[in-house]
Each structure stands twice: as structure tokens, then as C-alpha cells.
Amino acid sequence: MINGRSEMSIIRMFHVYRYYGKKKALIDINLDVYKNEVLFLSGPSGAGKTTLLKLLYLGESVSEGQVIVDGINLSRISFKRIPALRRKFGIIFQDYKLIRTKTVFENVALVLEAAGRKSRLLEKKVNSVLRIVGMEDKRDLFPPSLSGGEQQRVAVARAVVGDPKIILADEPTGSLDSESAGIVFDLLKRFHTRGATVIIATHDKHLITQAGARVVYLNNGYLQTHTNI
């Protein structure tokens, strides 16, 4: 169920601030994200959505406050444990972030290789995920030869192949046509039903309405409302 909520939080943010010099990108953010929840992070461009996501996987660190992910306080995590923290996440980036010199298969397999999975199981798993996202027949192509929608599907495959606890999607449908956007969102729903917590940063109102999940609004760095649509 897309609205499913457990009382246990997988992500907790307490009085989180993020500054860039004198500019405040996030101001006093307090947020709980529950296990197996779908949460939409909405707001205009430049509101701080991407910054908030980056704080979760330590793409950036907080200026003030505390972030706890799956019981780990990120302000106390050692540099060596960051890769293990990031493997809890499956991240879909706005600009896909696929490695141009690696094939579709290799881009997806990278997550499992990095996690030290055996190569036999790895091939099976990657093929199965590529089948789900409809990219199995393009597994040997390189990202530059794919369309935007196809690249985004590969990015989704890479995000879910390691069975992450949390999927972060930053504007996953931002640069896609409505058909491709629908496919990507259906894929996210599918992986949510397998038990993952999904956080989607978007300003796509249609997508938010379609999902009917909890929405938090960010505006000028402030978290404004918590809404269940």
C-alpha cells in the first residue's frame, strides 16, 4: 500500500540547518520519515529539496542539527562507514549520473560489485531488474546512446538493484515526457511495495496528486506543511 506507515521512523531530522556561506539553504528542519512510507518533498526550484536529500546520504553535511538514518547518527559516522550508509539508499539523480564509459549492465551491476556480491548472483539479479524496467534488450549499450527516459529507467534499475531500505528520487520525472514519467513512477511504486521507503523530491503536481501520499513542502529553506493527499 502506497500510504502504508509504520510508527517507526527510518529517518529523523532535528533542527537541521544548512548554510552556504551566509545563505541559509535549509532552516530548522524537523522531519520524520517512516518505514515503508512514500513521502513527497515538494516546493519550487531552489527551495532546498536536493540539499535536503543530499544531507541524508552525506552528499553534504549539516551545518547544525542532527540527522538519524536507520538508527545511525550521521554527525558521528566515521568516513569509513559512509559507503555502508550509502548502500542503504538507492538514489535516482535528476541528471541520472550514469557512467558514460560503462554499459547499461555495468552501470547497474556496479552497485552489487561495490557491495561485494558474487558475480554469478550479480548477473542474475541485474538481468532481472533490467527486465522489470524494460531495459534488458539494451543492456550492452552505453548511456549516451539512450534516450532520457531510458537513462532514467537505468537509473531506477541501479537505485533498486541492491534492495535498498530507502529510495531517494530527485526530480525523477523532471525531464521526461508524461509517458516516460508514468513508467518511472510505476516502477517506484513497484519497488515501494517490496518494502522500501521512497522519498521523491518533485514539483510535479500531477505526480503528487496521482500518488496520494504524504507531502512536505519546502519554501525558501523552511519546511512548511505536512499534508496527506
Added chain:
Amino acid sequence: MIIFFRRAVQDILRNKILNVITVITIALSIIIIGSFAIFIINTNDILDSWKQCARIMVYLRPDISKNEIPGIKQKIIGIYGVKSARFIAKDEALSLLRNKMKRQAAILDNLRKNPLPDAFEIEMTPSCTDKRKIESIVTMIESLPFVDDLEYGQKWIGQFADIMRLFRLAGFAVGGLFFIASVFIVANTMRLVLYSRREEVEIMRLVGATERFIKIPFFIEGIIQGILGGITGVVVLYIAFVFISSNLSQGILTGFLSLRFFHFKVLCSIILCSMFVGWLGCFLSFINFKKI
């Protein structure tokens, strides 16, 4: 490890141009340093062979009898720096002269008396072949009472040795500078190559790859580039060496010059060094790499 190796080879094949640039840079560095080293080695060899020819001829006074010869020999050998002293009796000297003169030897037939003196041919120890030491040996021998005259035709070797010593020192200094410059050039080239792949490194970090997982293939790549650069450099150097040495030996220096290339062990060391430079280039690049 096999996975890392496979990834490294795959990356080399997929980033051909960048890798070729690095390999060429390493090869060029080896060619520059190598040709300099070959030049130094061969000039040293030539100097050493000339030094070994440095002998002192000591001519004895005519009144010295044959019975005194063994005692004189002992005195000469007792001088520090003298390796051996061979007595050449005046009759032997005349017959040697006769052999050397060949067709003109008939002139010697008219001599009523052998004009040549008895002599000692003195060879010096290898450690005593520089100008100052030769001169000190000569002074000591000259002061002996039985000596009539003394000759050491290679006086100039001492002066030449001084120039060579200076040249060798300059060679080591310039060679060392070349080496350091090469390491930095290679390291910088590798840094640029790695910089062009920073997005790949960033993505790997974002998907949870450990530093070890990211870096090992890059280091393997660096080492492979080092080996390829080393081998290319050595092969080019060898071809150039064969070409130049065969031209020299057929030219004006026929018979005077036998040039030598690096010993096998040195070649192995060069390739090991290139591997190290490849590794070092990678290491230096990662030091400056932003940790995300």
C-alpha cells in the same frame, strides 16, 4: 582481485586516447633519461679503458747491473699505487721495436750498439689513475737513484679524468632533475586523466563503493600504463641505440668504439621504475582528489 584487474583493463580499452597519452608520456621520459644514461655509461667505459692504458715507463741508468734488477723491481712495487712492474731488458726492447717497425726494421741492422736502455713498464692500480695520484707516483719514482728518465704518455688522461668527473657529476645532477621532472610530468598527466574521470569516481562513491573498490582499478591502470610506457620507451631506445651505434662503428670510429646498451637487470629496473611512477602518479592524483 580478478574483478579489479578486469575493470582496469576494460577502462584502459575504453579510455584509449587518455591512456595512450599517459603511456607516451612515460615512454618519452624513459627515452630522455635512458639516452642520457647510455651516454654517461659509454663515456665512462671509454675513459676507463683509456685509464687502463695509462702506464709509466721508467728508464734505468746505463750503469745498473742485471743483479740489481730484482731489488729495483721490489722497490718500485713497494710504492703505493703501483700494481705491477715488468722489466723490459734493452735487448727485448730492441726486438719489440724491430717488430713494430716491420719493413723499416732494416735501419736498426746498421746499429753497432743497442741504444735503448733497460726499463720497467709500470701499471697502476685502478684507484690510482687520476691526475694527482699519477703525479705523486711519478714524483716518488723520479726520486729513486737508479732512474735515468721517466715517461708517461697519457698525462692528458689525468686532465681528461678531471673533466669527466665534473661531467659525471653534472650528468647525475641533470639525470636526477630529469627523473624528478618526469615523475611530476607523468603524475600530472595521470592527474588530468583522473580528473577527466572524476564524475565516474563521484558516482561510484554515491552508490556506496568503498575507497578501496574505487581506487584499486585506478592503481592497476597506473601500473599497467607504467609497464607499457616502460616497455615502449626501452624498445624505442634500443632501436635508436642500434641505429646510432651501427652508424658510428661503420664511420670514423671504426674499431675504436664498442658501445653498450643497458644490462638486462637495468632494463628490468627501468620497467619496475615505470611501474612505480605509474603507481605514484595515481597516488598523487588521489591525494588532491576531493573526498565526497
